[in-house]
Amino acid sequence: MTIKRGKKLDFTIADVVDVYSGPVGILWEMLMGEQIHVGGEKETDALAKKAHLEKNSTVLDVCSALGGPARYLVRRYGCTITGLDATQKMIDEAMKRTEQQELSHLITYKLGNALDMPFKSETFDVVLGQDAWCYVTNKNRLLQEAKRVLKPRGIIAFTDWLQIGTMIESEWIDLNSFMVFPYMETLDGYVNELKGLDFKILEAEDVSVDFTAHCHIYQDMLRKTLKDSIIAQYGKELFEAADSGLAKWVQAADESKVGRGRIIAQKQ
């Protein structure tokens, strides 16, 4: 059965902020590192290269979380970055780490919603996003905002968790609910939304094989390396919820129902 396009779970930005104000952000950092996305530094670098990041680039990282990618990119490329995130706890932690590493002159963090970006039009050369837009309740509106804040010929470069196969409704609900995703886009869905906004698609790649491999790595880490410390810090209930939710994701990834995509496009 195909889930009808446009179907959404009733999560709001407040639900996501609640989640990232609690232990979940810390759990993801334990699994993925301070760059909270699949593939860490290597993936950030791949995206940066495809976006032709250079010293003079002004970059917006939409859903910047702990600022791990921003700090990596300014060190590697010397560019200037603004991180936008809706969760105050994430912004505070990102600022603290950025100050400690003496990078505050190159990185600014701003609290705000990706659906109503608190920036003037035509401000940035590059808009980046990594594995976070799945939380956003209206992907088309997010892309419209990205287009607005990009300079002419600016580049949008992002990865996201995607629905790549068909599934029954209860499975769709379970997978999205566990993650607090209102819905996941498909690769074609993103491409069509971008084309509809007159972006030129430079690349749209399905990187789901790598996603599945990482899902297994995260499951192993959770069960073998992190189990005891998670139970000690947050209790058995949280560990069991994380373990059963992740197991459903691992199975769905194995069955090619969920995956990940990387998209690069240019504002015309």
Ligand SMILES: C[S@@+](CC[C@H](N)C(=O)[O-])C[C@H]1O[C@@H](n2cnc3c(N)ncnc32)[C@H](O)[C@@H]1O
């Ligand atoms: C998986 S983390 C992002 C990881 C980050 N991109 C990285 O690579 O390190 C998800 C983040 O998205 C933020 N977020 C979710 N929805 C948002 C929205 N509508 N506007 C701004 N931030 C949002 C959350 O607050 C959270 O910090």
